[in-house]
Amino acid sequence: MKNIENEIDGKELKSKTEWFVTHCRRAGLKVTPQRIAVYQELLKTNEHPSAEILYQKVKQIFPSISLDTVNRTLVTLSEIGAAFVVEGSGDAKRYDAGSDKHQHFKCIKCRRIIDFHHKPFDDIKIPAYINDKFKVLRKTVYIEGICDLCDK
Amino acid sequence: MKNIENEIDGKELKSKTEWFVTHCRRAGLKVTPQRIAVYQELLKTNEHPSAEILYQKVKQIFPSISLDTVNRTLVTLSEIGAAFVVEGSGDAKRYDAGSDKHQHFKCIKCRRIIDFHHKPFDDIKIPAYINDKFKVLRKTVYIEGICDLCDK
DNA sequence: TTGGCAAATAGGAGCAGCTACTATATAGTA
DNA sequence: TACTATATAGTAGCTGCTCCTATTTGCCAA
Numbered sequence: 539m540k541n542i543e544n545e546i547d548g549k550e551l552k553s554k555t556e557w558f559v560t561h562c563r564r565a566g567l568k569v570t571p572q573r574i575a576v577y578q579e580l581l582k583t584n585e586h587p588s589a590e591i592l593y594q595k596v597k598q599i600f601p602s603i604s605l606d607t608v609n610r611t612l613v614t615l616s617e618i619g620a621a622f623v624v625e626g627s628g629d630a631k632r633y634d635a636g637s638d639k640h641q642h643f644k645c646i647k648c649r650r651i652i653d654f655h656h657k658p659f660d661d662i663k664i665p666a667y668i669n670d671k672f673k674v675l676r677k678t679v680y681i682e683g684i685c686d687l688c689d690k
Numbered sequence: 691m692k693n694i695e696n697e698i699d700g701k702e703l704k705s706k707t708e709w710f711v712t713h714c715r716r717a718g719l720k721v722t723p724q725r726i727a728v729y730q731e732l733l734k735t736n737e738h739p740s741a742e743i744l745y746q747k748v749k750q751i752f753p754s755i756s757l758d759t760v761n762r763t764l765v766t767l768s769e770i771g772a773a774f775v776v777e778g779s780g781d782a783k784r785y786d787a788g789s790d791k792h793q794h795f796k797c798i799k800c801r802r803i804i805d806f807h808h809k810p811f812d813d814i815k816i817p818a819y820i821n822d823k824f825k826v827l828r829k830t831v832y833i834e835g836i837c838d839l840c841d842k
Numbered sequence: 843t844t845g846g847c848a849a850a851t852a853g854g855a856g857c858a859g860c861t862a863c864t865a866t867a868t869a870g871t872a
Numbered sequence: 873t874a875c876t877a878t879a880t881a882g883t884a885g886c887t888g889c890t891c892c893t894a895t896t897t898g899c900c901a902a
Contacts, residue, residue, distance in 0.1 A: 554787075568869050568878060580787045586803055588782035589859080604881045609860065611879095612785055619827045621785050624803060626775060626796055626832070628783030628860085630888060632738040633764055635706075635729070636774040643824060644777070651738055651777055656817045662831060665808045672795060674835040675771050679814060683826040720849060720898050742888075756852045761889065763850095780889050782859060 546581055554581055558620055565618045575599050576611045577620060586624045616646055625680050641678055645685035652685065698733055706733055710772055717770045727751050728763045729772060738776050768798060774834065793830055797837035804837065 546554075558577050562569050579595045580587070587595075593608040615621035625644075632651070639660045643652045659679040668674065698706075710729050714721050731747045732739070739747075745760040767773035775798070784803065791812045795804045811831045820826065 563870095566878095570869070570879065572880075577787070580785055584805070586784040586786050588784055590782060592785070602881070604883095605859090606861080606882075607880055612783070613861095616785070620787070622788040622828055624784040624786050624794065625830070626777060626834075627779045627781065627803075629778040629780075630740040630742065631764070631775050631780050632740055632777040633732055633744070633768070634738050634774050634776040635732045635772070642776065643820060645824075646827065653736070654817075654820065656820075658815075662814075663810075664833065665806075668795060668806065668808075668833065671838050672797075672833075672835050673841050674833055675798065676774055676834040678832050680830050680832045681816065681820060681824075681826055682828040683824050686823050689825050718849095722850065722898070724851075740888085754852070756854090757888090758853080758890080759851055780859095 551578060551581060561618060561620060567614065567618070572596070572600060572603055572607055573611050573614070575603075576608055577615060580615075580621055586627075619646070622646070622682065625682075636676060641681070643681045643683070643685070645688055646682055647684055647688040650685055650687075703730060703733060713770060713772060719766065719770070724748070724752060724755055724759055725763050725766070727755075728760055729767060732767075732773055740778075774798075788828055793832070795833045795835070795837070797840055798834055799836055799840040802837055802839075 555574060555578060558574070559569050562573065567573075575596045576592060579592050585591075589605065589609045589612055592612070593603070593605045596603055596608060612621060616623055623646075629649075640653045640655045641659050643654060644650070645652070656679075662677055662679065664674055664677060707726060707730060710726070711721050714725065719725075727748045728744060731744050735747075737743075741757065741761045741764055744764070745755070745757045748755055748760060764773060768775055779801065781801065792805045792807045793811050795806060796802070797804070808831075814829055814831065816826055816829060
């Protein structure tokens with residue numbers, strides 16, 4: 539298996555940035571150069587960077603930016619759906635005995651995790667090249683969005 | 691949508707505990723009352739508890755247990771597949787612009803996140819009761835297991 | 843059953859990463 | 873251009889996990 543390609547060309551970077559700017563305005567957020575820089579660095583990489591890594595990159599453009607700003611920006615971006623926290627990273631670990639079949643919906647605003655069970659999701663077929671290379675212990679469908687309580 | 695039911699009866703608790711005990715022995719792990727208590731508390735709940743929450747519960751049985759033991763136990767359980775981390779990692783958050791279609795495989799040992807792209811996973815149908823109640827922004831298939839480098 | 847030892851535990855210290863706070867600066871608007 | 877609400881930089885503090893050490897305990901062998 540090879541890594542998927544995610545190199546972004548100038549044209550796509552520009553169009554996504556334009557989408558981002560209008561999306562910010564619509565959400566009542568100010569469009570600051572720091573926000574754009576963080577967003578663009580995130581677009582340019584394929585490696586699920588941490589706030590720290592992004593901070594290092596953005597710092598080359600804005601030497602005075604603080605790590606806190608990067609963190610706050612990332613939280614803001616994930617609240618408007620312009621960025622996502624890769625599942626299973628950050629915050630306190632949450633455990634599960636893993637016995638019962640169920641899937642998770644996670645609200646990106648309140649971070650609530652809501653269980654649901656949709657039978658077809660239990661029988662998802664894993665591609666052979668994954669099974670050949672890795673020992674699969676768990677597979678699940680993971681849905682993110684905004685829950686009923688937050689969407690008002 | 692109602693929460694799925696996960697209340698466990700005494701008989702099931704007992705049989706799962708027996709499985710756990712033999713599973714520990716096979717893995718060369720000592721069967722300590724603390725381990726059993728943590729595992730059973732995890733079986734009894736439906737709420738994806740954090741280490742802290744489990745610690746509070748187990749403490750009612752073993753007042754002298756330490757949070758560190760609960761944490762270590764959970765790591766151990768997840769290494770033998772008796773528990774799973776459903777959310778969070780305790781490490782730094784990892785971000786993704788969420789634009790390109792891809793799925794993640796996460797190694798539970800080295801925590802590496804490996805991207806892959808399996809076209810059928812892009813077209814997963816979300817059940818209507820999810821779409822009706824929540825605003826879905828992202829859906830993905832998430833696979834966990836042991837990667838080629840760690841499985842030696 | 844008992845003794846010995848490797849493994850596990852309790853408790854505390856330490857560390858990483860996120861979050862809250864305050865003064866200053868800046869984007870958006872009239 | 874001036875005003876105001878929002879964002880930023882810098883720092884301090886908090887949370888949650890991990891490391892360390894001394895002590896205890898499960899498990900095997902005699």
